[in-house]
Amino acid sequence: MFYRPEDGHGLPHNPFNAIVSPRPIGWISTRGADGTVNLAPYSFFNAVAYVPPQVMFASTGAKPDADGTKDSVANIRDTGAFCVNVVGHAMLHQMNESSAPLARGESEFGRAGLGTADCETVDCPRVADAPAALECRLTQIVTLPGEANLVVFGEVTGIHIRDDILRDGLIDPAAYEPVARLGYMDYATIRERFALARPRT
Template sequence: MFYRPEAGHGLPHDPFKALVAPRPIGWISTRDAEGRANLAPYSFFNGCGDNPPMVMFAQTGRKSRAEPVKDSIANIRATGEFACNIVGAALAEAMNASSGVHPAETDEFEVAGLTAVPCEAIAPPRVAEAPAVLECRLVRVIDDLPTWKPHAANIMVIGEVVGVHIRDEVLVEGRVDVLRFRPVARMGYMDYTTVEAGWEMLRPG
C-alpha cells in the first residue's frame, strides 16, 4: 500500500509509530521552580550527538485540553535541567505507572513506587533503580514544530549530557552490556519490546 499522511491511511490504526520502531524510552525526571519532582516517559527519544553527548525527546499532543504543554517541558523551561533515566525490563511496569495524567504537584516517583535520589551535576532527582541515568542541561527547546491537531503542541527538547550514572553490574570488561538490563522500547499502538539479543558488525574498511 501507499498513502499520503495528510490524506489518511485507511487502516484501523495509524501505522506510523509501528514503522519508526523500536524507539528507546526517555524517562524524564525534572523539578519545577518550587522544587517539586516530576517523572514521565517519552517514546520519541534518542541521542542526537556525541561530542558533546546530547539527547532529545519530544512531546506530541498535549497534557490535557486545558494544559497544552506537559509538566516535563514546563519544568525544563523554568529550570534548564532534566535527567533521562534508562528503562530496564524490570522497570517496565513502574515506567508505565508514571505515564498517567496527574496534577502538576503529583510526585510520580511515589505513584510508581520508585526511589528518588539526588543527581550530581543537576538539581532534579533521578530514579535510583535505573540501570543508567543521563544528567542533562538544556540546549534548546524547539516549540514551533507543525501540528495538525488544534491546541496540540509538538515540542522538541535537546539537552547536553553533563553527568552519567551507570550501575556497576551492567559493565562487563569496560563495556555496557545492555543484555544485563534489557532496555525497554516502544513499538506502535500499545506495544513494547525489550532488547534480547545483540551482535557486532564492523563497517567496511
C-alpha cells in the first residue's frame, strides 16, 4: 500500500511508529524550578553525537498546566537539566506506570515504587536502580512543525553504569537488556545478537 500522511492511512492504527522501530526509550527525569520532580518515558529518543556526547528526545502533545508542552520539557526549559535513565527489562512495568498522565506535583517515582538518587553534575534526580543513566545539560530546544512538537537536545555531563552489567570492561548485553519500543502497544528486548566488522576500504 501507499498513502500520504495528510490523507490518512485507513488502517485500524497508525503504522508510522511500527515502521520506525525498534526505538530506544529515554526515561527522562527532571526537577522543576519549583522543586517538583517528574519522570516520563519517551520513545522518540536517541544519541546524536560522540564528542561531546549528546542525546535528544522529542515530546509531542501538551498538558493544560505545562505552558504548551509536557512537564518534562517545561522543567528542562526552566532549569536546563535532565537525566536519561535506561529502562532495563526488570523495570518494564515501573516504566509503564510512570507514563500515567499525573497532575503536576504528583510523583511518578512514588506511583511506580522507584527509588531516587541525586545526579552528580546536574540538579535533578535519577532512577536509582536503572542499569545506566546519562546526566544532561540542555543545549537547545527545537520547535518542529505540528502542535506541541518539541525536540530537546542535551550534552551528557555524567554517566552512571551499574557495576553488575559490566563484564571485562564492556557492557554485557545479556545483563543490560534495555527495553525498546515497537509499534502500537508492543515492546521488545533484544535476545539475539551478532557481531559484524566494518569494511576497511
